[in-house]
Amino acid sequence: MNLEIEKQKYGITVGDYVYEVIKKNIINLNMVPGSRVSEKEISDILNVSRTPVREAFIKLSKEGLLYVRPQRGTYIDYIDLGVVEDARFIRESIEKSVLKLAIEKFPEELLDVLQENINAQKDLIDQKAYYDFLMMDEEFHKTIFKGCNKERAWSFIEQINSEYKRVRMLTFFADINWKDVLNQHVQILESIKNKDEQMGQEVISNHINKLIFEQVELKKKYPEYFKED
Amino acid sequence: MNLEIEKQKYGITVGDYVYEVIKKNIINLNMVPGSRVSEKEISDILNVSRTPVREAFIKLSKEGLLYVRPQRGTYIDYIDLGVVEDARFIRESIEKSVLKLAIEKFPEELLDVLQENINAQKDLIDQKAYYDFLMMDEEFHKTIFKGCNKERAWSFIEQINSEYKRVRMLTFFADINWKDVLNQHVQILESIKNKDEQMGQEVISNHINKLIFEQVELKKKYPEYFKED
DNA sequence: ATCGAAAAATTAGTATGGTAGTATGGTAAC
DNA sequence: GTTACCATACTACCATACTAATTTTTCGAT
Numbered sequence: 027m028n029l030e031i032e033k034q035k036y037g038i039t040v041g042d043y044v045y046e047v048i049k050k051n052i053i054n055l056n057m058v059p060g061s062r063v064s065e066k067e068i069s070d071i072l073n074v075s076r077t078p079v080r081e082a083f084i085k086l087s088k089e090g091l092l093y094v095r096p097q098r099g100t101y102i103d104y105i106d107l108g109v110v111e112d113a114r115f116i117r118e119s120i121e122k123s124v125l126k127l128a129i130e131k132f133p134e135e136l137l138d139v140l141q142e143n144i145n146a147q148k149d150l151i152d153q154k155a156y157y158d159f160l161m162m163d164e165e166f167h168k169t170i171f172k173g174c175n176k177e178r179a180w181s182f183i184e185q186i187n188s189e190y191k192r193v194r195m196l197t198f199f200a201d202i203n204w205k206d207v208l209n210q211h212v213q214i215l216e217s218i219k220n221k222d223e224q225m226g227q228e229v230i231s232n233h234i235n236k237l238i239f240e241q242v243e244l245k246k247k248y249p250e251y252f253k254e255d
Numbered sequence: 256m257n258l259e260i261e262k263q264k265y266g267i268t269v270g271d272y273v274y275e276v277i278k279k280n281i282i283n284l285n286m287v288p289g290s291r292v293s294e295k296e297i298s299d300i301l302n303v304s305r306t307p308v309r310e311a312f313i314k315l316s317k318e319g320l321l322y323v324r325p326q327r328g329t330y331i332d333y334i335d336l337g338v339v340e341d342a343r344f345i346r347e348s349i350e351k352s353v354l355k356l357a358i359e360k361f362p363e364e365l366l367d368v369l370q371e372n373i374n375a376q377k378d379l380i381d382q383k384a385y386y387d388f389l390m391m392d393e394e395f396h397k398t399i400f401k402g403c404n405k406e407r408a409w410s411f412i413e414q415i416n417s418e419y420k421r422v423r424m425l426t427f428f429a430d431i432n433w434k435d436v437l438n439q440h441v442q443i444l445e446s447i448k449n450k451d452e453q454m455g456q457e458v459i460s461n462h463i464n465k466l467i468f469e470q471v472e473l474k475k476k477y478p479e480y481f482k483e484d
Numbered sequence: 485a486t487c488g489a490a491a492a493a494t495t496a497g498t499a500t501g502g503t504a505g506t507a508t509g510g511t512a513a514c
Numbered sequence: 515g516t517t518a519c520c521a522t523a524c525t526a527c528c529a530t531a532c533t534a535a536t537t538t539t540t541c542g543a544t
Contacts (some may be wrong), residue, residue, distance in 0.1 A: 039526090039527065039528090041528085065495085065496070066494085074528080074529090075528060076529080077529065078529095080310075080497090081310065081313055081527095083496095084310055084313055084314060085313065085317060094496075096495090097495060097496050097535040098496075098535080099494090099495060100495090100496080100528055109407055110412070112408045113411075115405065116349055116411060118352075119348040119349045119352040166310065176344065178338055178341040179341045179345055185414065218423075225342060253341075268497065268498090269498070270497075292527075293525070293526085294526070304498055304499040305498095305499080305526095306500090310497095324506095325505080325526060325527075326504070326518095326526050327506060327507080327525060328506090328524090329525085329526075444505095
């Protein structure tokens, strides 16, 4: 196991620190789906006791990133395309509702923020900074929610989104999309500016549905990461 | 503190047992929003150590039912109408999408299950069994998701639904709806049977939106349960 | 060599004690 | 009366020890 570890920030508890470290390493696929982790192993690596590790495990298993088999062991969950599909279904439902709100009313200053975000995305594409691009992508969508006073709804999506993020990471490894995603973001921004609901709805459908067609390909390319049906 | 306690079932861990007990008592408002709980207090009441209590607290705070102030104390979260509204927004978005699926295709045998569920609801209304009616209500919606192969999507909703459930409990205390809810369930079932999408969408909007109009009234009646703006 | 049972090792679950941060109530100084 | 300080009594956080369930290894019998 080769964890990417950041220094513990001052002021956060050990438990939260462990949680953040593990979560990041699962999402960027540094911790391989299906592999086994143990409380003791992690506590040794991070030089903390088992208690905070255990608490981090509890949170992560509630997010569907870990799977605890009592008295047996804890495993990184395989990517479950069924779960991903349902996450996509939910995101599409909610994002369409939000876009409807955004087209009715959206604060000027946040339009600029969205534009800046898109510019930043371009840079990250050039630098091939996968993880950071993914985060910036999420930030883009979050900003739209923010503009509609639906930040809480976004944080809900966050909770079910971890699985989705891992697939996104894979698509980047496989070099599948990148610029398509960026273009779609540009189109979404346009549709908000021009108050063109129909275009917006279509782009969002494509934007999120895109994934479906890629999944089969991904599973072929990285079968070891996926749950058997 | 006067907890409603059920015997621990055989086969589940102490931690899960504690979690279930506390969750139930928060949702049925037996544990009053804003009041303080401590690991020690609960562990004494349930005759377990502090560790499983602590782990239950972690889960519950991730669901927004508790909030932990490190080194200070743990409190039952106030009902936050902002959160409730966003939960409603999300549910409406998703349930509409699901209803669309249900109208396209829904298994016969589950139609019968829905009908039986409605009958059971009638009984529970007569018995004035608040909590059980609420659970049966949730079961009704869950069954619809099930028929569309969207069970996972339902379990996502479950995660954000606890807050919503507390408000539902309040509406029952206040004797606001009951039969309205039942009638709407009947209508939803009808719309699936008759493949009448428009009627279904409308009922769902009303069904879930209903709450908004009741909230102001509830907050007046039970101000001590709600978060200050 | 193969099989099977006992022993050892490893796992997560639970209990407990100590620590550091925080709230509170009393008391002395002003 | 007001303020600053200190003792005390909480709190959640964390480390450690122990338990129970399960897996792996060992080793002897066949």
